[in-house]
Amino acid sequence: MYLHAMGHFNPENIISNKFLEDLDIGTSNEWILERVGIVNRRTVLPLDYIRETKNKDFRAAFEARLYKNSQMAAASARKALARANLKPEDIGMVVAGSSSPDNIAPAESSAVAAELGIEVPCLDMNSACSSFGMQMNYLSMMQPDALPPYVLVVDSETLTKSVDYSNRSIAVLFGDGSAAAIISSRVPSRAAFVSSTFGSRPSAWEKVGIDWNWRFYQDGNAVQGFAIRKTTEGVRDLKNVYADSAKRFIFIGHQANLGMLTTVCERTGITPENHWYGVDQFGNTGCCGAPAVLSAHWDEIQSGDGVAMSIVGAGLSWAHLMLTIGDEQ
Known part of the structure:
Protein backbone atom coordinates (compact mmCIF):
# COMPACT_ATOMS: atom_id res chain seq x y z
CA MET A 1 0.00 0.00 0.00
CA SER A 185 -3.12 0.70 -3.91
CA ARG A 186 -2.45 1.76 -7.52
CA VAL A 187 -0.59 5.09 -7.71
CA PRO A 188 3.09 4.60 -6.73
CA SER A 189 4.90 6.80 -4.22
CA ARG A 190 8.27 6.72 -2.50
CA ALA A 191 6.74 5.48 0.78
CA ALA A 192 4.97 2.13 0.99
CA PHE A 193 3.71 -0.21 3.68
CA VAL A 194 5.35 -3.54 2.83
CA SER A 195 4.16 -5.48 5.87
CA SER A 196 1.14 -5.24 8.16
CA THR A 197 -0.43 -7.46 10.82
CA PHE A 198 -3.33 -7.05 13.21
CA GLY A 199 -4.49 -9.11 16.18
CA SER A 200 -6.60 -8.92 19.31
CA ARG A 201 -7.32 -10.59 22.64
CA PRO A 202 -11.10 -10.18 23.15
CA SER A 203 -11.06 -11.99 26.51
CA ALA A 204 -9.41 -8.85 27.95
CA TRP A 205 -11.76 -6.33 26.38
CA GLU A 206 -12.80 -4.89 29.74
CA LYS A 207 -9.26 -3.88 30.76
CA VAL A 208 -9.47 -0.41 29.18
CA GLY A 209 -12.11 1.68 27.41
CA ILE A 210 -14.68 4.46 27.48
CA ASP A 211 -18.01 3.40 28.98
CA TRP A 212 -21.64 4.27 28.21
CA ASN A 213 -21.29 7.46 30.26
CA TRP A 214 -18.27 8.61 28.18
CA ARG A 215 -15.95 7.94 31.16
CA PHE A 216 -12.45 6.61 30.52
CA TYR A 217 -11.33 3.68 32.67
CA GLN A 218 -8.43 1.23 32.69
CA ASP A 219 -6.59 -1.42 34.68
CA GLY A 220 -3.35 0.53 34.47
CA ASN A 221 -0.85 -2.16 35.44
CA ALA A 222 -2.38 -4.80 33.16
CA VAL A 223 -2.59 -2.43 30.20
CA GLN A 224 0.98 -1.15 30.66
CA GLY A 225 2.35 -4.68 30.80
CA PHE A 226 0.40 -5.69 27.70
CA ALA A 227 1.56 -2.59 25.81
CA ILE A 228 5.23 -3.23 26.59
CA ARG A 229 5.12 -6.94 25.74
CA LYS A 230 3.17 -6.63 22.47
CA THR A 231 5.12 -3.61 21.24
CA THR A 232 8.44 -5.29 22.04
CA GLU A 233 7.33 -8.42 20.22
CA GLY A 234 6.26 -6.46 17.14
CA VAL A 235 9.44 -4.38 16.94
CA ARG A 236 11.66 -7.44 17.33
CA ASP A 237 9.83 -9.27 14.56
CA LEU A 238 10.09 -6.32 12.17
CA LYS A 239 13.70 -5.66 13.10
CA ASN A 240 14.69 -9.27 12.39
CA VAL A 241 13.33 -9.01 8.86
CA TYR A 242 13.97 -5.40 7.80
CA ALA A 243 16.73 -3.80 9.91
CA ASP A 244 19.69 -5.11 7.93
CA SER A 245 18.40 -3.66 4.66
CA ALA A 246 17.40 -0.27 6.12
CA LYS A 247 19.62 2.79 6.07
CA ARG A 248 17.92 3.77 9.30
CA PHE A 249 15.56 1.53 11.27
CA ILE A 250 13.17 3.95 12.98
CA PHE A 251 10.61 3.03 15.64
CA ILE A 252 7.24 4.73 16.24
CA GLY A 253 5.01 3.23 18.92
CA HIS A 254 1.61 3.90 20.40
CA GLN A 255 2.02 7.15 22.31
CA ALA A 256 0.78 5.79 25.66
CA ASN A 257 3.51 7.25 27.85
CA LEU A 258 7.24 7.85 27.54
CA GLY A 259 8.14 5.22 30.14
CA MET A 260 6.49 2.46 28.12
CA LEU A 261 8.19 3.55 24.91
CA THR A 262 11.61 3.86 26.56
CA THR A 263 11.33 0.34 27.97
CA VAL A 264 10.53 -1.02 24.50
CA CYS A 265 13.58 0.78 23.06
CA GLU A 266 15.81 -0.69 25.75
CA ARG A 267 14.53 -4.21 25.12
CA THR A 268 14.81 -4.01 21.34
CA GLY A 269 18.03 -2.03 20.97
CA ILE A 270 16.46 1.07 19.40
CA THR A 271 18.81 4.03 19.82
CA PRO A 272 17.43 7.43 20.91
CA GLU A 273 17.99 9.05 17.52
CA ASN A 274 15.92 6.33 15.84
CA HIS A 275 13.00 6.59 18.25
CA TRP A 276 10.43 9.11 17.04
CA TYR A 277 7.79 10.19 19.55
CA GLY A 278 5.63 13.14 20.59
CA VAL A 279 3.95 11.91 23.76
CA ASP A 280 6.04 14.23 25.94
CA GLN A 281 4.46 17.32 24.33
CA PHE A 282 1.02 16.03 23.28
CA GLY A 283 0.17 13.26 25.74
CA ASN A 284 -1.59 10.04 24.83
CA THR A 285 -3.73 11.00 21.85
CA GLY A 286 -5.17 7.54 21.24
CA CYS A 287 -5.40 6.31 17.67
CA CYS A 288 -3.92 9.46 16.14
CA GLY A 289 -0.76 9.37 18.27
CA ALA A 290 1.53 7.15 16.17
CA PRO A 291 0.44 8.48 12.74
CA ALA A 292 0.74 12.06 14.03
CA VAL A 293 4.37 11.35 14.99
CA LEU A 294 5.02 10.07 11.46
CA SER A 295 3.41 13.22 10.09
CA ALA A 296 5.52 15.45 12.35
CA HIS A 297 8.67 13.81 10.91
CA TRP A 298 7.38 13.55 7.33
CA ASP A 299 9.92 16.03 5.94
CA GLU A 300 12.78 14.12 7.63
CA ILE A 301 12.27 10.72 6.00
CA GLN A 302 15.09 9.69 3.68
CA SER A 303 15.58 7.18 0.91
CA GLY A 304 16.46 3.82 2.45
CA ASP A 305 14.67 4.43 5.75
CA GLY A 306 12.55 1.74 7.35
CA VAL A 307 9.90 2.89 9.82
CA ALA A 308 8.51 0.24 12.16
CA MET A 309 5.16 1.18 13.68
CA SER A 310 3.96 -0.97 16.56
CA ILE A 311 0.59 0.19 17.87
CA VAL A 312 -1.49 -1.27 20.71
CA GLY A 313 -4.95 -0.42 21.97
CA ALA A 314 -8.12 -1.40 23.75
CA GLY A 315 -9.75 -4.63 22.74
CA LEU A 316 -7.07 -5.61 23.60
CA SER A 317 -5.63 -5.10 20.13
CA TRP A 318 -2.34 -4.59 18.32
CA ALA A 319 -1.03 -3.79 14.85
CA HIS A 320 2.49 -3.85 13.43
CA LEU A 321 3.45 -2.00 10.22
CA MET A 322 6.63 -1.68 8.18
CA LEU A 323 7.00 1.44 6.07
CA THR A 324 9.88 1.62 3.59
CA ILE A 325 11.11 4.78 1.88
CA GLY A 326 12.42 4.67 -1.69
CA ASP A 327 13.86 7.31 -3.99
CA GLU A 328 11.92 10.44 -4.89
CA GLN A 329 9.26 9.77 -7.52
Whole structure:
Protein backbone atom coordinates (compact mmCIF):
# COMPACT_ATOMS: atom_id res chain seq x y z
CA MET A 1 0.00 0.00 0.00
CA TYR A 2 1.54 3.30 -1.14
CA LEU A 3 1.59 6.21 1.32
CA HIS A 4 1.50 9.58 -0.45
CA ALA A 5 1.39 11.97 2.50
CA MET A 6 0.63 12.41 6.18
CA GLY A 7 -0.98 15.29 8.03
CA HIS A 8 -1.72 16.12 11.67
CA PHE A 9 -3.46 18.73 13.80
CA ASN A 10 -3.64 19.51 17.52
CA PRO A 11 -5.84 22.12 19.24
CA GLU A 12 -4.18 25.21 20.64
CA ASN A 13 -5.07 24.92 24.36
CA ILE A 14 -2.20 23.42 26.38
CA ILE A 15 -2.61 21.43 29.59
CA SER A 16 0.82 21.79 31.17
CA ASN A 17 2.06 20.01 34.26
CA LYS A 18 1.88 23.36 36.06
CA PHE A 19 -1.80 23.62 35.09
CA LEU A 20 -2.43 20.18 36.61
CA GLU A 21 -0.50 21.12 39.75
CA ASP A 22 -2.72 24.18 40.16
CA LEU A 23 -5.86 21.99 40.02
CA ASP A 24 -4.80 20.75 43.48
CA ILE A 25 -5.36 17.06 42.72
CA GLY A 26 -2.24 15.80 44.46
CA THR A 27 0.16 15.88 41.55
CA SER A 28 3.34 17.76 40.64
CA ASN A 29 5.66 18.21 37.69
CA GLU A 30 8.17 15.80 39.26
CA TRP A 31 5.50 13.17 39.99
CA ILE A 32 4.21 13.29 36.41
CA LEU A 33 7.62 13.20 34.72
CA GLU A 34 8.75 10.27 36.86
CA ARG A 35 5.68 8.17 36.07
CA VAL A 36 4.73 9.02 32.47
CA GLY A 37 7.30 11.46 31.07
CA ILE A 38 4.64 13.87 29.78
CA VAL A 39 5.17 17.65 29.93
CA ASN A 40 2.21 19.04 27.95
CA ARG A 41 -1.04 17.94 26.34
CA ARG A 42 -3.48 19.65 23.96
CA THR A 43 -7.22 19.86 24.61
CA VAL A 44 -10.37 20.88 22.75
CA LEU A 45 -11.80 22.06 26.07
CA PRO A 46 -11.46 25.63 27.37
CA LEU A 47 -8.94 25.69 30.21
CA ASP A 48 -11.30 27.72 32.39
CA TYR A 49 -13.93 25.00 31.94
CA ILE A 50 -11.49 22.39 33.27
CA ARG A 51 -10.46 24.65 36.17
CA GLU A 52 -14.04 25.34 37.20
CA THR A 53 -15.61 21.90 36.69
CA LYS A 54 -12.74 19.37 36.48
CA ASN A 55 -14.98 17.93 33.75
CA LYS A 56 -17.23 16.12 36.21
CA ASP A 57 -20.09 16.02 33.70
CA PHE A 58 -18.67 14.30 30.61
CA ARG A 59 -21.73 15.08 28.53
CA ALA A 60 -21.30 18.79 29.25
CA ALA A 61 -17.86 18.55 27.64
CA PHE A 62 -19.53 18.00 24.28
CA GLU A 63 -21.09 21.45 24.59
CA ALA A 64 -17.94 23.09 25.92
CA ARG A 65 -15.48 21.75 23.29
CA LEU A 66 -13.92 24.16 20.83
CA TYR A 67 -13.41 21.60 18.04
CA LYS A 68 -15.32 18.60 16.79
CA ASN A 69 -13.49 15.46 15.72
CA SER A 70 -14.49 16.10 12.11
CA GLN A 71 -13.07 19.63 12.18
CA MET A 72 -9.70 18.44 13.45
CA ALA A 73 -9.68 15.53 11.00
CA ALA A 74 -10.37 17.90 8.12
CA ALA A 75 -7.49 20.13 9.25
CA SER A 76 -5.06 17.21 9.24
CA ALA A 77 -6.46 16.05 5.89
CA ARG A 78 -5.82 19.46 4.33
CA LYS A 79 -2.20 19.30 5.49
CA ALA A 80 -1.79 15.85 3.91
CA LEU A 81 -3.45 17.00 0.68
CA ALA A 82 -1.10 19.97 0.43
CA ARG A 83 1.93 17.72 0.95
CA ALA A 84 0.69 15.30 -1.73
CA ASN A 85 -0.17 18.16 -4.13
CA LEU A 86 -3.74 16.88 -4.32
CA LYS A 87 -7.17 18.46 -4.01
CA PRO A 88 -10.12 17.22 -1.92
CA GLU A 89 -11.92 16.15 -5.10
CA ASP A 90 -9.04 13.74 -5.86
CA ILE A 91 -10.11 11.64 -2.86
CA GLY A 92 -12.39 8.72 -3.73
CA MET A 93 -13.12 7.32 -0.26
CA VAL A 94 -12.84 8.42 3.37
CA VAL A 95 -12.11 5.99 6.20
CA ALA A 96 -12.13 7.19 9.82
CA GLY A 97 -11.48 5.83 13.29
CA SER A 98 -11.69 7.11 16.86
CA SER A 99 -11.77 5.98 20.46
CA SER A 100 -13.83 9.07 21.29
CA PRO A 101 -16.32 9.70 18.47
CA ASP A 102 -18.62 12.69 18.57
CA ASN A 103 -21.66 10.59 17.66
CA ILE A 104 -22.74 6.97 17.47
CA ALA A 105 -24.22 7.25 13.97
CA PRO A 106 -23.67 8.02 11.18
CA ALA A 107 -20.04 7.15 10.46
CA GLU A 108 -17.72 9.94 11.56
CA SER A 109 -16.04 9.74 8.16
CA SER A 110 -19.22 11.24 6.70
CA ALA A 111 -18.79 14.34 8.86
CA VAL A 112 -15.15 14.59 7.78
CA ALA A 113 -16.06 14.34 4.08
CA ALA A 114 -18.71 17.02 4.60
CA GLU A 115 -16.10 19.32 6.17
CA LEU A 116 -13.94 18.80 3.07
CA GLY A 117 -16.89 19.32 0.71
CA ILE A 118 -16.63 15.96 -1.07
CA GLU A 119 -19.31 13.38 -1.89
CA VAL A 120 -17.60 9.98 -1.70
CA PRO A 121 -18.13 6.60 0.00
CA CYS A 122 -17.46 6.91 3.75
CA LEU A 123 -17.01 4.28 6.43
CA ASP A 124 -15.47 3.94 9.89
CA MET A 125 -12.93 1.27 10.82
CA ASN A 126 -12.30 1.36 14.55
CA SER A 127 -10.18 -0.71 16.93
CA ALA A 128 -9.51 2.05 19.49
CA CYS A 129 -5.86 3.17 19.76
CA SER A 130 -4.65 0.60 17.21
CA SER A 131 -7.07 1.88 14.54
CA PHE A 132 -4.45 3.30 12.16
CA GLY A 133 -2.52 0.05 12.00
CA MET A 134 -5.71 -1.98 11.61
CA GLN A 135 -6.94 0.31 8.83
CA MET A 136 -3.68 -0.03 6.89
CA ASN A 137 -3.73 -3.80 7.36
CA TYR A 138 -7.24 -4.38 6.05
CA LEU A 139 -7.09 -1.81 3.25
CA SER A 140 -3.86 -3.39 2.02
CA MET A 141 -5.64 -6.74 1.67
CA MET A 142 -8.29 -5.37 -0.69
CA GLN A 143 -8.01 -5.91 -4.43
CA PRO A 144 -6.25 -2.85 -5.88
CA ASP A 145 -8.94 -2.20 -8.47
CA ALA A 146 -11.63 -2.34 -5.75
CA LEU A 147 -10.35 0.91 -4.25
CA PRO A 148 -10.35 4.40 -5.80
CA PRO A 149 -6.96 5.84 -6.80
CA TYR A 150 -6.68 7.82 -3.56
CA VAL A 151 -8.14 6.97 -0.14
CA LEU A 152 -8.12 9.37 2.79
CA VAL A 153 -7.70 7.73 6.20
CA VAL A 154 -8.29 9.97 9.24
CA ASP A 155 -8.05 9.25 12.95
CA SER A 156 -9.28 11.94 15.33
CA GLU A 157 -9.45 11.95 19.12
CA THR A 158 -11.03 14.23 21.71
CA LEU A 159 -10.12 12.09 24.69
CA THR A 160 -9.98 14.96 27.16
CA LYS A 161 -13.76 15.21 27.09
CA SER A 162 -13.79 11.77 28.81
CA VAL A 163 -11.20 12.63 31.49
CA ASP A 164 -12.11 13.25 35.14
CA TYR A 165 -9.68 16.01 36.11
CA SER A 166 -10.03 15.23 39.79
CA ASN A 167 -8.37 11.84 39.18
CA ARG A 168 -4.64 12.48 38.93
CA SER A 169 -3.79 9.05 37.49
CA ILE A 170 -5.98 9.76 34.45
CA ALA A 171 -5.67 13.55 34.20
CA VAL A 172 -1.92 13.43 33.49
CA LEU A 173 -2.19 11.12 30.48
CA PHE A 174 -4.42 12.32 27.68
CA GLY A 175 -4.48 14.90 24.92
CA ASP A 176 -6.48 15.60 21.75
CA GLY A 177 -5.56 15.69 18.08
CA SER A 178 -5.94 14.14 14.66
CA ALA A 179 -3.88 12.52 11.92
CA ALA A 180 -4.50 11.88 8.23
CA ALA A 181 -2.96 9.62 5.61
CA ILE A 182 -3.44 9.60 1.85
CA ILE A 183 -2.90 6.10 0.52
CA SER A 184 -3.22 4.31 -2.80
CA SER A 185 -3.12 0.70 -3.91
CA ARG A 186 -2.45 1.76 -7.52
CA VAL A 187 -0.59 5.09 -7.71
CA PRO A 188 3.09 4.60 -6.73
CA SER A 189 4.90 6.80 -4.22
CA ARG A 190 8.27 6.72 -2.50
CA ALA A 191 6.74 5.48 0.78
CA ALA A 192 4.97 2.13 0.99
CA PHE A 193 3.71 -0.21 3.68
CA VAL A 194 5.35 -3.54 2.83
CA SER A 195 4.16 -5.48 5.87
CA SER A 196 1.14 -5.24 8.16
CA THR A 197 -0.43 -7.46 10.82
CA PHE A 198 -3.33 -7.05 13.21
CA GLY A 199 -4.49 -9.11 16.18
CA SER A 200 -6.60 -8.92 19.31
CA ARG A 201 -7.32 -10.59 22.64
CA PRO A 202 -11.10 -10.18 23.15
CA SER A 203 -11.06 -11.99 26.51
CA ALA A 204 -9.41 -8.85 27.95
CA TRP A 205 -11.76 -6.33 26.38
CA GLU A 206 -12.80 -4.89 29.74
CA LYS A 207 -9.26 -3.88 30.76
CA VAL A 208 -9.47 -0.41 29.18
CA GLY A 209 -12.11 1.68 27.41
CA ILE A 210 -14.68 4.46 27.48
CA ASP A 211 -18.01 3.40 28.98
CA TRP A 212 -21.64 4.27 28.21
CA ASN A 213 -21.29 7.46 30.26
CA TRP A 214 -18.27 8.61 28.18
CA ARG A 215 -15.95 7.94 31.16
CA PHE A 216 -12.45 6.61 30.52
CA TYR A 217 -11.33 3.68 32.67
CA GLN A 218 -8.43 1.23 32.69
CA ASP A 219 -6.59 -1.42 34.68
CA GLY A 220 -3.35 0.53 34.47
CA ASN A 221 -0.85 -2.16 35.44
CA ALA A 222 -2.38 -4.80 33.16
CA VAL A 223 -2.59 -2.43 30.20
CA GLN A 224 0.98 -1.15 30.66
CA GLY A 225 2.35 -4.68 30.80
CA PHE A 226 0.40 -5.69 27.70
CA ALA A 227 1.56 -2.59 25.81
CA ILE A 228 5.23 -3.23 26.59
CA ARG A 229 5.12 -6.94 25.74
CA LYS A 230 3.17 -6.63 22.47
CA THR A 231 5.12 -3.61 21.24
CA THR A 232 8.44 -5.29 22.04
CA GLU A 233 7.33 -8.42 20.22
CA GLY A 234 6.26 -6.46 17.14
CA VAL A 235 9.44 -4.38 16.94
CA ARG A 236 11.66 -7.44 17.33
CA ASP A 237 9.83 -9.27 14.56
CA LEU A 238 10.09 -6.32 12.17
CA LYS A 239 13.70 -5.66 13.10
CA ASN A 240 14.69 -9.27 12.39
CA VAL A 241 13.33 -9.01 8.86
CA TYR A 242 13.97 -5.40 7.80
CA ALA A 243 16.73 -3.80 9.91
CA ASP A 244 19.69 -5.11 7.93
CA SER A 245 18.40 -3.66 4.66
CA ALA A 246 17.40 -0.27 6.12
CA LYS A 247 19.62 2.79 6.07
CA ARG A 248 17.92 3.77 9.30
CA PHE A 249 15.56 1.53 11.27
CA ILE A 250 13.17 3.95 12.98
CA PHE A 251 10.61 3.03 15.64
CA ILE A 252 7.24 4.73 16.24
CA GLY A 253 5.01 3.23 18.92
CA HIS A 254 1.61 3.90 20.40
CA GLN A 255 2.02 7.15 22.31
CA ALA A 256 0.78 5.79 25.66
CA ASN A 257 3.51 7.25 27.85
CA LEU A 258 7.24 7.85 27.54
CA GLY A 259 8.14 5.22 30.14
CA MET A 260 6.49 2.46 28.12
CA LEU A 261 8.19 3.55 24.91
CA THR A 262 11.61 3.86 26.56
CA THR A 263 11.33 0.34 27.97
CA VAL A 264 10.53 -1.02 24.50
CA CYS A 265 13.58 0.78 23.06
CA GLU A 266 15.81 -0.69 25.75
CA ARG A 267 14.53 -4.21 25.12
CA THR A 268 14.81 -4.01 21.34
CA GLY A 269 18.03 -2.03 20.97
CA ILE A 270 16.46 1.07 19.40
CA THR A 271 18.81 4.03 19.82
CA PRO A 272 17.43 7.43 20.91
CA GLU A 273 17.99 9.05 17.52
CA ASN A 274 15.92 6.33 15.84
CA HIS A 275 13.00 6.59 18.25
CA TRP A 276 10.43 9.11 17.04
CA TYR A 277 7.79 10.19 19.55
CA GLY A 278 5.63 13.14 20.59
CA VAL A 279 3.95 11.91 23.76
CA ASP A 280 6.04 14.23 25.94
CA GLN A 281 4.46 17.32 24.33
CA PHE A 282 1.02 16.03 23.28
CA GLY A 283 0.17 13.26 25.74
CA ASN A 284 -1.59 10.04 24.83
CA THR A 285 -3.73 11.00 21.85
CA GLY A 286 -5.17 7.54 21.24
CA CYS A 287 -5.40 6.31 17.67
CA CYS A 288 -3.92 9.46 16.14
CA GLY A 289 -0.76 9.37 18.27
CA ALA A 290 1.53 7.15 16.17
CA PRO A 291 0.44 8.48 12.74
CA ALA A 292 0.74 12.06 14.03
CA VAL A 293 4.37 11.35 14.99
CA LEU A 294 5.02 10.07 11.46
CA SER A 295 3.41 13.22 10.09
CA ALA A 296 5.52 15.45 12.35
CA HIS A 297 8.67 13.81 10.91
CA TRP A 298 7.38 13.55 7.33
CA ASP A 299 9.92 16.03 5.94
CA GLU A 300 12.78 14.12 7.63
CA ILE A 301 12.27 10.72 6.00
CA GLN A 302 15.09 9.69 3.68
CA SER A 303 15.58 7.18 0.91
CA GLY A 304 16.46 3.82 2.45
CA ASP A 305 14.67 4.43 5.75
CA GLY A 306 12.55 1.74 7.35
CA VAL A 307 9.90 2.89 9.82
CA ALA A 308 8.51 0.24 12.16
CA MET A 309 5.16 1.18 13.68
CA SER A 310 3.96 -0.97 16.56
CA ILE A 311 0.59 0.19 17.87
CA VAL A 312 -1.49 -1.27 20.71
CA GLY A 313 -4.95 -0.42 21.97
CA ALA A 314 -8.12 -1.40 23.75
CA GLY A 315 -9.75 -4.63 22.74
CA LEU A 316 -7.07 -5.61 23.60
CA SER A 317 -5.63 -5.10 20.13
CA TRP A 318 -2.34 -4.59 18.32
CA ALA A 319 -1.03 -3.79 14.85
CA HIS A 320 2.49 -3.85 13.43
CA LEU A 321 3.45 -2.00 10.22
CA MET A 322 6.63 -1.68 8.18
CA LEU A 323 7.00 1.44 6.07
CA THR A 324 9.88 1.62 3.59
CA ILE A 325 11.11 4.78 1.88
CA GLY A 326 12.42 4.67 -1.69
CA ASP A 327 13.86 7.31 -3.99
CA GLU A 328 11.92 10.44 -4.89
CA GLN A 329 9.26 9.77 -7.52
